[in-house]
Amino acid sequence: MDNELASLGVIFTEFYYWVTVVFMFLIHAGFCVYEVGVSRRKNHMHTLMKNTMIIPLVTITFFYFGWWIYFAFPNGPGIVGGLLSAPWATPWSELMGPHMGGAPVSATLTTDDTAFWSRINGVFWAAFLLFSWTAASIVSGACIERIRSGGFWILAVLLGSFCWIIDAAWGWHPDGWMVQILGYHDAYASGVIHAIAGGFALGVLIVLGARIGRFKKDGTPRVIAPQNPWLVTIGLFLIYTGFWGFYAACNVPMIDVQAGDGVFFSATNIYLSPTSLSAITFNFLMSLSGGLLMAYVVSKGDAFWTYSGGLAGIIAASAGNDLYHPIQAMLVAAGGVFFMYKMHYWVERRFKIDDAVGAVAVHGYAGFYGVVMAGFMLWGYPTSPNPEYALITPWGNFIGAIIMFGVLGFLPGFIGATILNKFGMLRIPREIELVGLDVTTEILAEEESHAIVEAEKAYAHEVGLIK
Amino acid sequence: MSTGSFESWTGTITDIGPLYPFVGTELVLSIVGIVCWIGWHIWQYYFEKAEYEEEVKKCSVILEKRISEE
Numbered sequence: 001m002d003n004e005l006a007s008l009g010v011i012f013t014e015f016y017y018w019v020t021v022v023f024m025f026l027i028h029a030g031f032c033v034y035e036v037g038v039s040r041r042k043n044h045m046h047t048l049m050k051n052t053m054i055i056p057l058v059t060i061t062f063f064y065f066g067w068w069i070y071f072a073f074p075n076g077p078g079i080v081g082g083l084l085s086a087p088w089a090t091p092w093s094e095l096m097g098p099h100m101g102g103a104p105v106s107a108t109l110t111t112d113d114t115a116f117w118s119r120i121n122g123v124f125w126a127a128f129l130l131f132s133w134t135a136a137s138i139v140s141g142a143c144i145e146r147i148r149s150g151g152f153w154i155l156a157v158l159l160g161s162f163c164w165i166i167d168a169a170w171g172w173h174p175d176g177w178m179v180q181i182l183g184y185h186d187a188y189a190s191g192v193i194h195a196i197a198g199g200f201a202l203g204v205l206i207v208l209g210a211r212i213g214r215f216k217k218d219g220t221p222r223v224i225a226p227q228n229p230w231l232v233t234i235g236l237f238l239i240y241t242g243f244w245g246f247y248a249a250c251n252v253p254m255i256d257v258q259a260g261d262g263v264f265f266s267a268t269n270i271y272l273s274p275t276s277l278s279a280i281t282f283n284f285l286m287s288l289s290g291g292l293l294m295a296y297v298v299s300k301g302d303a304f305w306t307y308s309g310g311l312a313g314i315i316a317a318s319a320g321n322d323l324y325h326p327i328q329a330m331l332v333a334a335g336g337v338f339f340m341y342k343m344h345y346w347v348e349r350r351f352k353i354d355d356a357v358g359a360v361a362v363h364g365y366a367g368f369y370g371v372v373m374a375g376f377m378l379w380g381y382p383t384s385p386n387p388e389y390a391l392i393t394p395w396g397n398f399i400g401a402i403i404m405f406g407v408l409g410f411l412p413g414f415i416g417a418t419i420l421n422k423f424g425m426l427r428i429p430r431e432i433e434l435v436g437l438d439v440t441t442e443i444l445a446e447e448e449s450h451a452i453v454e455a456e457k458a459y460a461h462e463v464g465l466i467k
Numbered sequence: 468m469s470t471g472s473f474e475s476w477t478g479t480i481t482d483i484g485p486l487y488p489f490v491g492t493e494l495v496l497s498i499v500g501i502v503c504w505i506g507w508h509i510w511q512y513y514f515e516k517a518e519y520e521e522e523v524k525k526c527s528v529i530l531e532k533r534i535s536e537e
Contacts, residue, residue: 063500092493092494092497097485097487100486149515150511153511431526432522432526439522443525
């Protein structure tokens with residue numbers, strides 16, 4: 001920070017991530033509004049609280065261990081090497097707080113490292129943290145109206161501060177083992193956020209079971225339609241808006257990408273390969289459009305699925321949206337939406353899965369498809385600027401998609417939910433499900449309202465307004 | 468006297484290092500933070516359990532009332 005150009009670069013990067021975090025906050029606001037819009041009136045307040053409390057619980061645990069995992073686990077550990085040292089990311093590091101740089105706090109840090117991390121640590125941590133909230137929030141919607149909040153919050157920490165950040169260390173880090181060996185490419189997180197969260201949600205839903213009355217005795221599904229379409233609309237538009245911040249946060253805004261002695265400054269993806277904000281703006285909007293168009297067709301104009309399809313379209317193209325042509329992004333998105341829509345209803349009928357918001361489809365199936373498609377579309381491209389790392393292949397990304405959806409998503413969700421279920425911490429009592437989770441709030445409100453009316457009557461008597 | 472590691476901004480800024488008070492207590496703070504987190508989950512488990520037990524007792528009355536209203 002001792003010359004103007006270097007300072008500008010660092011402070012611009014600091015400000016850039018800070019702005020992305022503010023935008024990404026809208027995703028969580030959107031999920032909260034959306035879930036309340038889908039839930040029935042008798043469950044509104046609990047639905048809202050369940051999602052809101054993700055914020056503090058995932059934030060503090062991401063501070064305690066999530067951030068450290070990202071930098072310590074790129075080798076597995078045990079797959080291509082051991083645990084890596086990350087002295088700036090432990091909760092007891094001086095650099096995990098307000099700091100002005102200067103002398104290194106650890107023998108493994110240089111003065112330049114300290115100057116860099118004292119500026120970037122907080123905003124970079126927060127950008128990843130907001131992804132953690134999103135991952136947990138995706139699962140939240142799928143489980144509404146019958147999951148215990150306490151059990152859900154434990155699962156939220158498991159996914160938000162542990163599973164997803166392991167997958168980020170493996171497949172969304174410039175030196176992650178999946179990048180090195182598989183050539184795994186997932187620039188805007190089709191797999192590392194969406195497929196994992198969808199897979200995790202599916203694992204939880206299998207153990208959790210359907211809401212009472214959701215399926216007929218012969219197994220035919222009944223529709224519990226969104227209760228407030230306007231809240232659902234606002235929620236999804238907020239998520240779309242926050243998604244811009246999400247895309248920007250997946251980039252490094254400005255570094256020298258020219259190998260050798262030359263100098264060429266560019267934005268890069270998370271693998272430090274060149275891209276631009278212009279490229280992702282084209283592809284974000286074209287994949288959103290492809291998703292909306294196909295969802296409208298396949299759902300025959302259903303508003304809920306059309307909005308969700310816009311989101312699924314972006315997710316389906318995200319893995320390769322740093323490199324696709326915009327029309328390719330549109331077509332890939334449309335294919336992903338067709339796939340996830342058909343999969344949703346097939347799984348629902350075949351396995352009696354009650355996914356209240358279609359989260360497994362929109363995030364899980366579309367995310368899985370997105371990673372697999374990027375393997376075909378970008379076959380032979382370098383995912384990393386490091387020439388020793390593997391090139392992108394269909395099989396590398398297919399294995400990656402299985403790791404994201406199945407190994408780090410579905411399995412921990414299923415196992416976590418099974419353990420909680422054994423201890424009676426997963427599902428609410430059936431009686432409460434029938435009368436609604438907000439039963440105490442409603443009774444109290446009714447009693448208070450009655451008491452106020454009585455007090456008003458008494459006052460009217462007292463001042464002689466009525467006899 | 469200062470709870471921080473500096474009392475003036477006039478020196479070389481990078482020599483200041485951490486800006487927060489009580490530098491050196493980071494490990495203790497981390498342990499306290501983790502205990503608070505786990506303690507919160509334990510408290511919430513018992514709070515939720517008691518709340519549901521209480522609510523379940525009222526459920527049949529509420530259901531009957533709702534049915535009669537309909």
